[in-house]
Amino acid sequence: MSFKKMPALRIGDWEADIPIVQGAMGVGISLSNLASAVANAGGIGVIATAGIGQFEPDRDTNLKDADKRALRKEIRKAKAKTSGIIGVNVMVALSDFDDLVQCSVDEGANLLFLGAGLPIGLPKTLLLDRLGELATKFVPIVSSARAATIVFRSWQKRYNHVPDAVVVEGPLAGGHLGFKKEQIDNPDYALEKILPEVIAVVKPYEEQFNRNIPVIAAGGIFTGADIHKFMQLGAQGVQMATRFVATYECDASMEFKEAYLNCKKEDIVIIDSPVGLPGRAIRDKFLERISSGVKETFKCPWKCLKSCDFKNVPYCIGLALTNAKKGDLENGFAFAGANAYLVDKIISVKELIETLVGEYMAVAMQRSLEAIVAAQNA
Numbered sequence: 010m011s012f013k014k015m016p017a018l019r020i021g022d023w024e025a026d027i028p029i030v031q032g033a034m035g036v037g038i039s040l041s042n043l044a045s046a047v048a049n050a051g052g053i054g055v056i057a058t059a060g061i062g063q064f065e066p067d068r069d070t071n072l073k074d075a076d077k078r079a080l081r082k083e084i085r086k087a088k089a090k091t092s093g094i095i096g097v098n099v100m101v102a103l104s105d106f107d108d109l110v111q112c113s114v115d116e117g118a119n120l121l122f123l124g125a126g127l128p129i130g131l132p133k134t135l136l137l138d139r140l141g142e143l144a145t146k147f148v149p150i151v152s153s154a155r156a157a158t159i160v161f162r163s164w165q166k167r168y169n170h171v172p173d174a175v176v177v178e179g180p181l182a183g184g185h186l187g188f189k190k191e192q193i194d195n196p197d198y199a200l201e202k203i204l205p206e207v208i209a210v211v212k213p214y215e216e217q218f219n220r221n222i223p224v225i226a227a228g229g230i231f232t233g234a235d236i237h238k239f240m241q242l243g244a245q246g247v248q249m250a251t252r253f254v255a256t257y258e259c260d261a262s263m264e265f266k267e268a269y270l271n272c273k274k275e276d277i278v279i280i281d282s283p284v285g286l287p288g289r290a291i292r293d294k295f296l297e298r299i300s301s302g303v304k305e306t307f308k309c310p311w312k313c314l315k316s317c318d319f320k321n322v323p324y325c326i327g328l329a330l331t332n333a334k335k336g337d338l339e340n341g342f343a344f345a346g347a348n349a350y351l352v353d354k355i356i357s358v359k360e361l362i363e364t365l366v367g368e369y370m371a372v373a374m375q376r377s378l379e380a381i382v383a384a385q386n387a
């Protein structure tokens with residue numbers, strides 16, 4: 010009798026032994042340190058580009074160039090630390106989306122995750138009629154079958170190419186959510202529901218383009234048993250972010266990690282983000298101040314988000330998240346997934362991955378035994 014190990018996750022030419030993608034975390038929470046540690050442990054490490062230039066000396070005068078420079082540095086640092094798979098996440102909502110996508114391709118990122126908006130238009134600087142020949146593989150993040158349909162249809166029409174994989178992010182995720190507020194707790198929008206719907210959208214394209222297009226499940230996945238559950242539902246991998254915050258290698262400050270260790274279930278709230286989407290975060294003094302109607306004073310050196318109404322928003326989200334990364338939670342806040350309150354200690358990435366694999370195997374073994382008993386009793 011053989012018990013199934015976690016299957017490898019293959020996207021284009023890139024194969025990860027462990028089918029776990031570390032979800033991108035901006036601002037500055039998943040940079041080269043975390044991403045390379047995950048890649049070294051056999052998973053896929055992802056650098057977040059949102060606000061990546063905030064730590065450069067010229068951020069107040071030249072944030073656009075600072076973003077590109079910082080991204081280049083982080084990709085190079087990650088690649089120097091690992092021969093594993095490194096992805097970059099670029100939010101569609103970013104004003105410098107095109108530059109950051111091009112920079113990631115130029116620097117040889119293995120994978121590009123494109124979320125927080127529908128990635129319909131890719132930068133014209135890419136060879137769009139030969140997208141499939143690029144070493145960098147493209148993975149949109151969607152929250153519904155409808156969004157997946159729009160992206161696949163439009164790529165096929167525009168580029169005669171379709172994405173190499175797709176992440177389906179459900180409503181329990183941290184950070185910005187691709188749902189209306191009233192959909193978040195509605196079971197019709199649960200990950201268990203939307204995952205098979207997205208798989209059904211992708212299937213005909215796999216046949217048409219004669220290649221496997223993995224669907225990766227994200228949002229609220231916390232244990233190896235959760236991973237097993239979503240793989241049974243047809244996911245070929247999972248994306249997890251919240252659990253990677255409480256690791257030594259995570260690029261956030263200790264104060265940020267402690268916010269996770271100390272939060273309770275009722276502290277995890279949905280906020281209206283200046284990005285124009287709801288977001289999930291840990292309530293703190295800063296968020297309380299904002300929800301009581303206070304408007305922070307800030308200077309906007311450059312409109313980093315396409316949709317930001319910077320003259321009217323109550324605070325600068327780039328600045329608030331940068332402060333949080335550095336540990337100043339009086340003037341910022343931590344994004345977090347719905348299960349962040351379950352985090353109780355900081356461990357290494359290796360230990361986390363080993364724990365998840367062990368839990369997965371235990372459930373796989375249990376299910377195999379149950380199947381044998383059921384067959385014997387039949």
Ligand SMILES: Cc1cc2nc3c(=O)[nH]c(=O)nc-3n(C[C@H](O)[C@H](O)[C@H](O)COP(=O)(O)O)c2cc1C
Pocket residue numbers: 031032033034035036038057058059098100124125150178181182183184185227228229230248249250251252343344345346347348
């Ligand atoms: C602190 C934090 C920051 C995040 N930042 C980003 C981001 O910059 N871009 C993005 O596409 N998703 C972002 N996310 C979403 C994650 O990449 C991931 O898909 C999601 O949180 C998965 O759910 P989980 O945290 O329950 O595992 C963020 C999540 C967290 C917790």
